[in-house]
Amino acid sequence: MTIGKSPDRENAPSSALPSGTAEQAADAPSIGRVLSVARIDAGLTVDQVSSATRVRVPIVHAIEEDDFGRCGGDFYARGHIRAIAQLVRVDGEALVARYDAAHGGSPASKRPTELIESGPIKVPGRGRPNWTAAMVAAIVAVVGVIGFNLVSGKSGVGTTGSASAPLPSGSGTGSVAPAPTPTVQPPAPAPSAAAIAAAPADKVTVKLVAEKDTSWVSAVDGTGKSLFQNNIEEGQDQTFTDPKQIKLVIGNAGAVHVYVNGKDLGPAGKNGQVVHVTYTPGDPQAG
Numbered sequence: 001m002t003i004g005k006s007p008d009r010e011n012a013p014s015s016a017l018p019s020g021t022a023e024q025a026a027d028a029p030s031i032g033r034v035l036s037v038a039r040i041d042a043g044l045t046v047d048q049v050s051s052a053t054r055v056r057v058p059i060v061h062a063i064e065e066d067d068f069g070r071c072g073g074d075f076y077a078r079g080h081i082r083a084i085a086q087l088v089r090v091d092g093e094a095l096v097a098r099y100d101a102a103h104g105g106s107p108a109s110k111r112p113t114e115l116i117e118s119g120p121i122k123v124p125g126r127g128r129p130n131w132t133a134a135m136v137a138a139i140v141a142v143v144g145v146i147g148f149n150l151v152s153g154k155s156g157v158g159t160t161g162s163a164s165a166p167l168p169s170g171s172g173t174g175s176v177a178p179a180p181t182p183t184v185q186p187p188a189p190a191p192s193a194a195a196i197a198a199a200p201a202d203k204v205t206v207k208l209v210a211e212k213d214t215s216w217v218s219a220v221d222g223t224g225k226s227l228f229q230n231n232i233e234e235g236q237d238q239t240f241t242d243p244k245q246i247k248l249v250i251g252n253a254g255a256v257h258v259y260v261n262g263k264d265l266g267p268a269g270k271n272g273q274v275v276h277v278t279y280t281p282g283d284p285q286a287g
Contacts, residue, residue, distance in 0.1 A: 008235075012169065030093050031081065032066035038088035039064075043226070044218075051216040051231055052251030052274055053083040060084065074103055087251075087274055204281045206246045207259040209237040218252035247278045260284030 029037070039049055046064075050057045062070040063080060071077035078096050085092030097181055208217060210232040219228040222244025234255070240246045250256050253269025260279045269275045 018063060027100075030066045031098055032064040034090060034095065035081070035084050035088060036064040038090045039084075042088045043229075044088065048216060048218075049084060049227065052087050053080075054272070055080050055083060068099070068103075074099075077103075087249075097127060159246075175274055203241055203243050204246050204278050204279050205241045205261055206248070207237060207239045207240065208248075208250075208268075209257040209259070210234050210255055211257050213252060213255035215253070215255045217256070218249040219249040221245070243281075245278055245280045248276070250275050250277070 039046075044052075046057055046060050049055070050060050050147075053060075059070050059080060062068070063084065068077045071080055078099060081095050081099060085095055098116075118204075162240040212234065214231050214233050216231050217228060217238065218226070219238070219240050220242070221227055221242040227240050227242075227246075228238055248268075250268045251274055252271065253273040253275045254267055254271030256268045258265040258268050261282065261284050263284050265284060268277070
């Protein structure tokens, strides 16, 4: 669901309100309304927020409608609020404080700083089989069978198994076939910065390479025009050039390698980190 502009949007704040009187809290926009208005002001869609924060699209919609029941509990609701607020640049801690005031407070020992939905939550149940013990028992059984075959002389010439295992005594003149030499794939060539180095010195040239994972990227030029807003899949790259500056928002900074004006700056940040950086002509300095 996309929230459009409404007549009262000019009166809506772009960040969370500070704590105040009960009357002020009652008149303030809801948590979902604050996040929705800030997202629209940032020019982001719900899908883009979901890709950058790893919070599923239905949950983003539910939070913007102040329905926190789909978050899976207070612990995860607080984490989702913080992640979305960081992306759209509002005060996440103030919003979490409002959430705690409305839902009975927050245990001091629980401070989720990075909550990213990467799959279903596994909750251990009662009476489930001990798969670790079963796996150990199966391995012991297999080793026992192999040992029995070796001792009884059934292995013969060309028996498959560990190349480093010694032949049992009395096994005759049989030999173990040499293990095949594994084929080593040559490493993928590193992205060359030659094309970037050849760019005009009076311009800024930025090349982003997704090396380890997928990341959502937003790129804006010096006039405020959007150059790119989409995912960069693993193995893909994007290059941007402008006379003044390139402003970037990178949703999964650890997955993106950055080259600016012919200089290798390494990864944009840590895995799962959302970064906002700006580059200008000359020696690259992130701002």
